[in-house]
Each structure stands twice: as C-alpha cells, then as structure tokens.
Amino acid sequence: MSVLGCTKSGFMLCVGLSIILLVVNNINQFKNGPYIEGEIKECGFYPRELCTALFDGKPAALVVGNICQEALPPSREEGAVILQSNCSTLIHDLHFITKPLSEEEADYPLAxxxxxxxxxxxxxxxxxAIYAPQNVYCIHIDQKSPKMYGQAVQRLASCFKNVFIASRQETVVYAGFSRLRADINCMEDLVQSNVSWKHVMNLCGQDFPMKTNREIVQYLKGKWNRRNLTPGVIQPLHMRYRTQVAYKEFVHMGKSYVYPTTQAKSSTPHNITLYFGTAYYALTKDFVEFVLTDQRAKDLLEWSKDTYSPDEHYWVTLNRIKDVPGSTPDAGWEGNIRAVKWRDQEGISHSGCSGHYVRDICIYGLGDLRWLIDSPHLFANKFDPSHYSLVTDCLERQYRLRVLEGAKVPLEESWYFQDEYAIKTFH
Structure with missing residues (x-):
C-alpha cells in the first residue's frame, strides 16, 4: 500500500457506507434542523463525484462526507512508513512533481x-503540493516535536537537494519571540543557498496552497514585482499592550506560553514607527539580506525579543521604511497572502465556520470548501485532517488537477493521484 493510499477493501467499505447512509440521511437530514459537522473522522479515499458535490456545497454530500471511518494510519505509523521507505518510493507514492512545469516557473524560483x-x-x-524542483525549502521543526516526527520529516527532506532542515531550531512558543526567531534562522540558511530565489514565503504546518506555483509566480511578478508583501497598518491603540510592557516565554514540562511582566518597554530604536499586521509575507531576497545585515533591523529585532507576538509587527514595520529594498511605505492590508476565517469577522468577511474555532481561527470543515476555492488568496489556514480529512483530501485532489492542467510540459503518471489518472486514461 502506498503511503497515502487506502486499501481496496477500505475504499469499497467507505463507498458502501456512504450509499447506505445517504439514503437514510436524505430522509432525515432536515428533521432536526440544519446539519452540523461533528467530530467523526472520515475515510481517506473518495470518488471524484463526492468531492465535486462538496465543492458545490450540496447538502447530501455534506452529510455523506462525514460518516466514513478513518482509513489513513495515525501519524505515528505514517512516520514509521516514511522511515522504512526508500526515496524513490516516497517520491512516487507522495506524487512529487520532479520537473518544472513551465519555463516561466523555472525562471522565477521561490523560497x-x-x-x-x-x-x-x-x-x-x-x-x-508546494514542491517544485526549481524552488528551495527550509523546514523548521519545533524542538518539542516528538522524536519520530522529526526523524520522519528529516528522512523525507533528505530525498531532495532543495529541501533542508533549518540548521538551528527553536522551541517555539505561541506568540513568543521564538516564532520570529525560527523564520530568521531559516533566512540565514536560505541566503546561503545556490538557488537564486526571488521571493520567500513562510508557511506553517496547517496551511495549504490555494494557488498553483505558476499562479503564485505570476502574482508576485505582477503587482509585487521586486517588492515585499506584508499586509498591515500603523499599530492600532488596542494592540499597543503587546509592546508597552516586557513579556517572557515560559517553557516547562510540556507547557509553554507568553506572559506579561511589570517592566515597561522603551521606545522603538531609531524612532521607527511601529506597524501591526500579518505574520505571513512574501519578501524579496534583497529585503532578507537587509534584515540580516542592517543595524536598524538588528536593533528592532533585539528590541522585539520581549514583546508579544513580534512576528506581527517586525516584518511589516521594516517594510514601511522608505529606503529599505522592496519596501511599500504606503501599503495597507492589501495583498492576498492568507485566507483565514477569524471568529470576529463572521458576517463581515465570511458567513461562519463549518468546522470549529481554535484561538478564534476556523479549522475548516466541509461547508467551507466552496469559500476556500473561491478565495483570491495564495494560501489558506487552518486545516486539521485528524478532524476533517475529507476537506484536505478533496482540496489536495482538486489542487493537483489544476496544477497539471496548467503545465506546459509532458506529464508523468506518478504526478496524478491514481484515481484521477485512471479517469484521464479511460477518457
């Protein structure tokens, strides 16, 4: 069995259960009010038609999609499979694309x-999903991650010349300086890379792309050509608590958090005006080199060590300085970096979360699929296949088909998911 595949019998069981319960649920689905997706895990392999129905938001599909049993092995077993597999098997079974899909993409490598x-x-x-052989990837593994998890990621990274583990790894604390430091560590490694990358973007493990590599390249080459993309505004009054007093990170016995002290913070170095924005970005290589070498950037980094969530002010603040490479001094929130459903934006930028909220961010459920694929953003956050595996499985297949449909080179069989390749060859 491949790393991500289901057994044939498991697939048939999922389909059989779906058909049986579709009949039952179509009779009863509206008796007790609207359907709300629960915590039931789903199977990991689906007919193409079910995913299509989910993207169309059909109620029956939403019901059926939530009743299959989990077919994917748990993460611990996945780690063991990766550690026991050779690279050629992993590259084939995980459907890595091993050639640039267009000349345009080959000429514009990303980090x-x-x-x-x-x-x-x-x-x-x-x-x-994000891999392309012309790009380069720095993977930062949190030091508090399980041992087998880290070993499995390192094993997978070792199969590629352009994927590497950060040379220095942090114990990352939510809203702490360690999160910002993790990005800096990777930047220090990336500037040493032989790949002449144009923009660097940061992701977390619960992100997934909404745009193909080619679409991302075209977006960055267009409006953001040789400029940095850091959505944000001058620090609002209600966010000043983050930088008015010093904060400390606490890490002990599996617990970690940031807490405020009574020590007042000094004003920003060099009288830099402080901004507030997203922690996610697309930065030019010249800007990254400025971050690592310019005294203003170094001083602001030092000043930010004891602030709350410094990654939400550091990048956007530096990018608003006029003489900085690729800066956008007059920019605001524009720039479609990340699609996120915030709880406080219900009824404003979205109609609600069909999954559930964690720290006021929606973990996407089946009813969010239509909103996601209609989004103009490059990436979306957050996904959790342990709760909503059908969401990520359907997105994964829909995304791969779009990638291959836009390719300008001959396609290889292993680049398709097996069910999609069978449909293609049959027609």
Missing amino acids: YIVTIHKQLNMFIKLLP
Whole structure:
C-alpha cells in the first residue's frame, strides 16, 4: 500500500457506507434542523463525484462526507512508513512533481520557510503540493516535536537537494519571540543557498496552497514585482499592550506560553514607527539580506525579543521604511497572502465556520470548501485532517488537477493521484 493510499477493501467499505447512509440521511437530514459537522473522522479515499458535490456545497454530500471511518494510519505509523521507505518510493507514492512545469516557473524560483511541530499527515500533503524542483525549502521543526516526527520529516527532506532542515531550531512558543526567531534562522540558511530565489514565503504546518506555483509566480511578478508583501497598518491603540510592557516565554514540562511582566518597554530604536499586521509575507531576497545585515533591523529585532507576538509587527514595520529594498511605505492590508476565517469577522468577511474555532481561527470543515476555492488568496489556514480529512483530501485532489492542467510540459503518471489518472486514461 502506498503511503497515502487506502486499501481496496477500505475504499469499497467507505463507498458502501456512504450509499447506505445517504439514503437514510436524505430522509432525515432536515428533521432536526440544519446539519452540523461533528467530530467523526472520515475515510481517506473518495470518488471524484463526492468531492465535486462538496465543492458545490450540496447538502447530501455534506452529510455523506462525514460518516466514513478513518482509513489513513495515525501519524505515528505514517512516520514509521516514511522511515522504512526508500526515496524513490516516497517520491512516487507522495506524487512529487520532479520537473518544472513551465519555463516561466523555472525562471522565477521561490523560497519557502515551513515551520512545523505536529500532524505529519498534514505535512505530507503540504510539501508535495508546494514542491517544485526549481524552488528551495527550509523546514523548521519545533524542538518539542516528538522524536519520530522529526526523524520522519528529516528522512523525507533528505530525498531532495532543495529541501533542508533549518540548521538551528527553536522551541517555539505561541506568540513568543521564538516564532520570529525560527523564520530568521531559516533566512540565514536560505541566503546561503545556490538557488537564486526571488521571493520567500513562510508557511506553517496547517496551511495549504490555494494557488498553483505558476499562479503564485505570476502574482508576485505582477503587482509585487521586486517588492515585499506584508499586509498591515500603523499599530492600532488596542494592540499597543503587546509592546508597552516586557513579556517572557515560559517553557516547562510540556507547557509553554507568553506572559506579561511589570517592566515597561522603551521606545522603538531609531524612532521607527511601529506597524501591526500579518505574520505571513512574501519578501524579496534583497529585503532578507537587509534584515540580516542592517543595524536598524538588528536593533528592532533585539528590541522585539520581549514583546508579544513580534512576528506581527517586525516584518511589516521594516517594510514601511522608505529606503529599505522592496519596501511599500504606503501599503495597507492589501495583498492576498492568507485566507483565514477569524471568529470576529463572521458576517463581515465570511458567513461562519463549518468546522470549529481554535484561538478564534476556523479549522475548516466541509461547508467551507466552496469559500476556500473561491478565495483570491495564495494560501489558506487552518486545516486539521485528524478532524476533517475529507476537506484536505478533496482540496489536495482538486489542487493537483489544476496544477497539471496548467503545465506546459509532458506529464508523468506518478504526478496524478491514481484515481484521477485512471479517469484521464479511460477518457
């Protein structure tokens, strides 16, 4: 069995259960009010028609999609499979694309920083989706991650010359300086790469691309050509608590958090105006080199060590300085970096979360699929296949078909998921 595949019998069981319960649920689905997706895990292999129905938001598909049993092995077993597999098997079974799909993409290599700490099953969906042989990838593994998890990621990375583990790894604390430091560590490694990358983007382990590599290249070459993309505004009053007093990170016995002290913070170095924005970005190589060498950037980094969530002010603040490479001094929130459903934006930018909220961010459920594929953003956050595996499985297949449909080179069989390749060859 391949790393991501289901057994034939498991597939037939899933389909059989779906058909039986479709009949039952079509009779009863509206008796007790609207259907709400629960915590039931789903199977990991689906007929193409079911995913198509889910993208169309059909109620029956939403019901059926939530009743299959989990067919994917748990992350621990996935780690063991990866450690026991050779590279050619992993590259084939995980459907890595091994050639540039167009001359345009080959001429515009990208760099990625991917910070991860859990959910190996999501990482082995994310990496093949964003992978292209002309790009370069720095993977930062949280030091508090399980041993087998780290070993499995290192094993997978070792199969590629352009994928590597960060040379220095942090114990990352939510909203702490360690999260910002993880990106800096990868940047220090990426500037030493032989790949002449144009922009670097950062991802976390619960992200997934909404645009293909070619679409991302075209987006960055267009409006953001030789410029940095850091959505944000001057620090609002209600966010000043983050930088008015000093914060400290606490890490002990599996617990970690940031807490405020009574020590007041000094003003920003060099009288830099502080901005607030997203922690996600697309940065030019010249800007990254500025971050690593310019005294203003170094001083702001030092000043930010004891602030709350410094990655949400550091990049956007530096990018608003006029003489910085690729800066956008007059920019605001524009720039479609990340699709996120925030709880406080219900009724404003979205109609609600069909999954559930964690730290006020939606973990996408089946009813969010239509919103996701209609989004103009490059990536979306957050996904959790341990709760909503059908969401990521259907997105993964829909995304791969779009990637291959836009290719300008002959396609290889292993680049398709097996069910899609069978449909293609039959027709």
